[in-house]
Amino acid sequence: MIEAFGLNSLRELIAAIFMLGGLVFFVGSAIGMLRLPDFYSRIHASGNSETLGCTLSFIGLMIYEGPTLTAVKMAFAFLIVFMANPIGSHILGKAAYKSGHPVWTLETKGAKKLVGLEKQDHSADEPVGHIRQKEDK
Amino acid sequence: MEKQGVLNNNNIVGSTLVHKLAMFVVLFGFWMVLSGRTETKFVVYGLITAIVTTWVTYPLLLVPNKDGSKRYFVFGVSIPKFIMYFFWLMWQLVLANIDVLLATTAQELDIDPKVVRFYFRADNPMASVVLANSITLTPGTVTINVTDDGLYEIHALTKGAAAGVLDGSMQKKVADLYGEKFDFAVAEGEE
Known part of the structure; x- marks a missing residue:
């Protein structure tokens, strides 16, 4: 039964199930990336793949590898992805926020609206990319 | 000096x-x-x-x-508590992942993106780091700014994600993890 799919043991079958589960989340991530309306929403779509997609794939690979040193090394790689990826997402979001990128909401539908900075005076002569601190107002 | x-x-x-x-x-x-x-x-x-x-x-x-x-x-945290927190976070990730996956693949996009704000003050700077990282790691919420006086600005994708951040359960867990007193308040009327 298992051999029909090119798998040799039950372990490989379990590994394949985990990796396919990871694939579902990677595909969902790609779909979200295409469908979501603005920059901030798309960061969320990438979060789908970097957490559960990555977790399930690594668990699948570790089961496929069996109890060896390589599996432990995979666990380390997974933990580094787990710690480093949210920092990347946060820096991207913060950069967009600090430069006053508009946020898409159900009310505005992408109209020019500045997140959190709308109370401050963003005059037209402001150079592009200038970061305004809270004390500046 | x-x-x-x-x-x-x-x-x-x-x-x-x-x-x-x-x-x-x-x-x-x-x-x-x-x-x-x-x-x-x-x-x-x-x-x-x-x-x-x-x-x-x-x-x-x-x-x-x-x-x-x-x-x-930086790593001065109780290991058993941290492992407990890690597994709790993994479970939250599974729930949030499924939530976001369903919202983004539904026939009509089931989203309500907005910025939510709350205050969380902790003496230990690592508590802020762990909280901000955990929020970003959870799909559907991204920390876009943390100020020195403890104001967190979170971009939430769905209604459920926004409610999940504002109910304070994750903040409570992080405060317990670092032995801080639980100082959390939802910032109102700034959107």
Whole structure:
């Protein structure tokens, strides 16, 4: 039964199930990336793949590898992805926020609206990319 | 001045010796796993490397709190509590992942993107780091700004994600993890 799919043991079958589960989340991530309306929403779509997609794939690979040193090394790689990826997402979001990128909401539908900075005076002569601190107002 | 601050360990929270010992054990374990060889030569190399790395990097891993009266060791957290928190976070990730997956693949996009804000004050700067990272790691919420006075600005994708951030359960867990008192408030009327 298992051999029909090119798998040799039950372990490989379990590994394949985990990796396919990871694939579902990677595909969902790609779909979200295409469908979501603005920059901030798309960061969320990438979060789908970097957490559960990555977790399930690594668990699948570790089961496929069996109890060896390589599996432990995979666990380390997974933990580094787990710690480093949210920092990347946060820096991207913060950069967009600090430069006053508009946020898409159900009310505005992408109209020019500045997140959190709308109370401050963003005059037209402001150079592009200038970061305004809270004390500046 | 800065050098004196490093040498004077009166204001470090916890025992310096315990911190260094824990760091040495972790680094040596990491060496052994990555090398995978148990000949004397490689074990001795590992011991020397772990000792030197601990000695050089320990002063860099002390972060001061806001008024500079105390310094915290970055990894100075109870390991069993942290593992419990990690598994709780993994479970939250599974729920949030399924939520976002359903919202983004539904025929009509089931989203309500907005920015939510709350205050969370903690003396230990690592509590802020862990909270902000956990929020970003959870799909559907991204920390886009944290200010010095403890204001967190979170971009939430769905209604459920926004409610999940504002109910304060994750903040409570992080405060417990670092032994801080739970100082959390939803910021109103700023959107």
